[in-house]
Amino acid sequence: MTFSLEQQRSLYRHLLLTRLLEERMVSLYRQGKMTGGLYRCLGQEATAVGTAFALEEGDLLIPVIRDLGSVLVRGARPADVLRQLLAKGDGPSRGRDGFLHFCLPRRGLYSGIAMLGTAVPVLAGMVLADRFLGKRTVGMTYLGEGGTSTGAFHEGINFAGVQRLPVVVVLEYNHYSYSTPSEMQCAAATLADKAAGYGISSAIVDGNDVLSVVEAARRAVAHARAGNGPFLLECKTYRRKGHAEHDGQAYVDAGELAEWARRDPIALFEKQLDASGVMDAAARAAVRAEVDAELDAAVAEAEASPAPVPDPEFRGVRADEEDAVRRRRETFVGGLA
Ligand SMILES: Cc1ncc(C[n+]2csc(CCOP(=O)(O)OP(=O)(O)O)c2C)c(N)n1
Numbered sequence: 001m002t003f004s005l006e007q008q009r010s011l012y013r014h015l016l017l018t019r020l021l022e023e024r025m026v027s028l029y030r031q032g033k034m035t036g037g038l039y040r041c042l043g044q045e046a047t048a049v050g051t052a053f054a055l056e057e058g059d060l061l062i063p064v065i066r067d068l069g070s071v072l073v074r075g076a077r078p079a080d081v082l083r084q085l086l087a088k089g090d091g092p093s094r095g096r097d098g099f100l101h102f103c104l105p106r107r108g109l110y111s112g113i114a115m116l117g118t119a120v121p122v123l124a125g126m127v128l129a130d131r132f133l134g135k136r137t138v139g140m141t142y143l144g145e146g147g148t149s150t151g152a153f154h155e156g157i158n159f160a161g162v163q164r165l166p167v168v169v170v171l172e173y174n175h176y177s178y179s180t181p182s183e184m185q186c187a188a189a190t191l192a193d194k195a196a197g198y199g200i201s202s203a204i205v206d207g208n209d210v211l212s213v214v215e216a217a218r219r220a221v222a223h224a225r226a227g228n229g230p231f232l233l234e235c236k237t238y239r240r241k242g243h244a245e246h247d248g249q250a251y252v253d254a255g256e257l258a259e260w261a262r263r264d265p266i267a268l269f270e271k272q273l274d275a276s277g278v279m280d281a282a283a284r285a286a287v288r289a290e291v292d293a294e295l296d297a298a299v300a301e302a303e304a305s306p307a308p309v310p311d312p313e314f315r316g317v318r319a320d321e322e323d324a325v326r327r328r329r330e331t332f333v334g335g336l337a
Pocket residue numbers: 066114115116117143144145146147148150172174176177178239243
């Protein structure tokens with residue numbers, strides 16, 4: 001598979017955007033401005049960016065906590081991501097929720113679901129609904145090793161397999177689930193091995209090599225779209241920070257961290273771009289300057305956004321919110337009478 005100059009530039013830009021946006025998030029978190037936890041994807045950027053890059057317009061994506069890169073590839077604006085994290089009144093969730101729990105339905109991006117594994121049956125239902133409408137929508141979601149131990153994952157992937165639904169589950173093998181090492185999580189030699197038990201296909205890819213990830217994800221998406229059923233794509237990567245910012249990861253060996261820092265996905269792609277002559281250091285510096293400027297503006301925009309206004313009407317709880325508010329008011333007035 002070949003990649004155009006534009007595609008490689010876009011991949012590089014999204015990797016950098018993910019890394020540098022996260023650094024801004026850390027700064028806001030340490031200033032006490034963020035609400036809730038901060039879950040980083042340092043070292044895993046190529047997995048989320050590369051897999052989402054393989055989707056087409058109209059496809060569906062449900063991220064989990066390490067997938068900021070996929071959210072940006074789907075078109076979320078950094079300023080809106082920051083508004084969400086700062087729980088601003090004009091943020092995507094209007095200050096009601098945190099982290100990546102927001103949707104951009106017009107971009108096919110749905111909210112990460114806090115209960116691990118539940119995105120699999122939900123996504124299976126979404127692509128099944130689209131199949132009834134005659135669409136060939138592919139759904140992609142993500143899970144870590146820990147997420148694959150849940151009943152929801154099992155039920156969802158089993159149903160998707162039986163129905164031959166176009167669901168791609170990206171399995172992020174990042175060596176830890178909170179503090180539990182992977183070998184304590186699952187007895188199978190690889191997560192991809194689980195596919196055999198469901199009668200579906202799988203592959204394993206180096207999750208730190210963004211071009212390999214895109215290629216593998218394109219094959220997985222094409223497989224699913226062609227009606228061959230779900231696909232498990234295991235990306236071998238490494239979580240270089242603790243579970244969240246509050247976790248000092250004392251359970252991780254320093255040598256192991258240093259070893260994976262040498263396999264940094266962005267540095268690896270920079271080497272490839274040098275070798276192929278696609279983007280030299282000056283061209284990459286220009287992209288970095290562009291991303292820095294975008295993030296300066298995004299932080300300023302998000303910080304200037306208003307705080308949420310407490311709303312006793314529970315607006316936004318239901319899709320038909322105006323109707324719900326009207327009915328609630330009518331019931332209340334009726335109750336008084
Ligand atoms: C069903 C369920 N159990 C527990 C949790 C709390 N929890 C959130 S993330 C996490 C660790 C998940 O590990 P893994 O799936 O390997 O993903 P990683 O954090 O390594 O990316 C836990 C225990 C949850 N959200 N849902």
